[in-house]
Amino acid sequence: MTTIGPTARHKTAMVRSSLSRPMGLALADGIIERETTVFDYGCGRGGDIRHLQGLGFSASGWDPAHRPNAEMISSNVVNLGYVVNVIEDPIERAQVLKSAWSLTRNVLVVSARLIWEARELAGRRVGDGILTRMGTFQKFYDQSELAAWIESVLEVKPLAAAPGVFYVFRDEADQQDFLANRVYQYRPRIIIDPHEEYERNRENLAPLFDFLTAHARPPKRGELTVEAEACVLDASGTLGRAVNLIYQVTDDSHWERVRIQRRSELLVYAAMSRFGRKPRFSQLGPTLRRDIKLHFGTYRDLTNQGDRLLAAVGNRMMVLMSARSSELGKQTPSALYIHRSALGELSPILQVYEGCARVLVGVVEHANMVKLSLTEPQVSYLSYPTFDTEAHPTLESGVVVNLQNLSASYRDYRQSSNPPILHRKEEFLGSESPNRIKYGRLTRSEILEGLYKDPSAIGTRQGWQRVLQQHQVEVRGHRLYRRSSRPD
Secondary structure, eight states: OOOOOOOOGGGGOOOOSSOOHHHHHHHHTTSSOTTOEEEEETOTTOHHHHHHHHTTOEEEEEBTTTBTTSOOOOEEEEEEESOGGGOOOHHHHHHHHHHHHHTEEEEEEEEOOBGGGGTTOOEEEETTEEEETTSOEEOOBOHHHHHHHHHHHHSSOOEEEETTEEEEESOHHHHHHHHHHTSOOOOOOOOOOOOHHHHHTHHHHHHHHHHHHHHSSOOOTTSSOHHHHHHHHHHHSSHHHHHHHHHHTSOHHHHHHHHHHHHHHHHHHHHHGGGSOOOOGGGSOHHHHHHHHHHHSSHHHHHHHHHHHHHHHTOHHHHHHHHHTOSSSEEOSSEEEEEGGGGGGSOHHHHHHHHHHHHHHOOOTTOOEEEEESSSSEEEEEEOTTTTTOSSOBOOEEEEEETTTTEEEEEEOTTOSSOBBOOOGGGGSOTTOTTHHHHHHHHHHHHHTTTTSOGGGSSBHHHHHHHHHHHTEEEETTEEEETTOOOO
């Protein structure tokens, strides 16, 4: 291995106008909460510290170049943000990871740059990374390589938060709660009967209503926040009376659908939890234990069913049959496409199929479409930024996860002169999406005009424009017009 002299690590510190990606994810995922203390290990110029403090959080940090005299403080959450990738010595790299972990009370957030980010970087190969023209070192990781390295150093299996970002939990119960909450959820639409007392107390009862909807059971004492419980008691006097009031203004069939949905979510969680060491029932949080006991009776029954579900995902015919029988998503000869907002409505086997890819890469930010391949074990996360505003949005980027070789690759279409586009947007959405009617109306107009006669001709922006030109029509908003006509 080539010996590397001192590198200009201080030059990699960025001036941030907003929270860094790892800290933004941790905040969105509930890793950072109101009472959480945060320590930024290798904080650079301190941008994350200032932004977190501005949001009211307790945050501090240390950096060898910019804050060398700052105190190393043990904290609930420790951020090791894009630090390990700038350290040229593998032994020092591991020592820094261990040092950050030693300060961590609850969750360590580790992030590093991925291989696909190196494509436009100028420099020369040295050691296991690249020495840039600025004199800085960059080690680029494969997603699975980064996960394996973290586990080998800390002897704890990390959870992928997003591409290049991992969470390492101290407490098993916290990790399992996080996994359970990460299952995509679907909440059936509900009709509330008119009731004067309920309407008068609707806002105060909202936390209780949300709990019933999420867990398909009333809460035990302490499962609502102190503030939420006070609001409920103020509205109805007792928790039991408040629960009865909610049941009084809603239909029993709705809560039966909620119960079925919660069972499905727990099954998906049980299947996904098998990617790590199976936790003991006593290691689960109290709310999760109560849900399992109510909906499955025993933990063994849940885990046995979860194991069977995970095994079914490995059977290509089972996945194919489940996809072909799905009433949601757009069917193609080789895949099922679905909007991310509708994933919770898929069958458990398809949710676990997608979940296997999420175990590897985490949540791909900005990806609003998911492609479940039916010809190979592969899931793609696709970004169509203008999905909600354009009738035929273009593909901007995608992350492709191959479950056979545990690899992830990035595809960028932003510079393409002829990117892929979408049609029939209503097919991607959930059953109760309010936009299905609007999108479906446009699709019917386009079919009647004959625009879909040759599907191979309209899959890209240029091809679609040629077909529109041939038929002398144009799409404005989500309506089809003759070129000579004008909207009312």
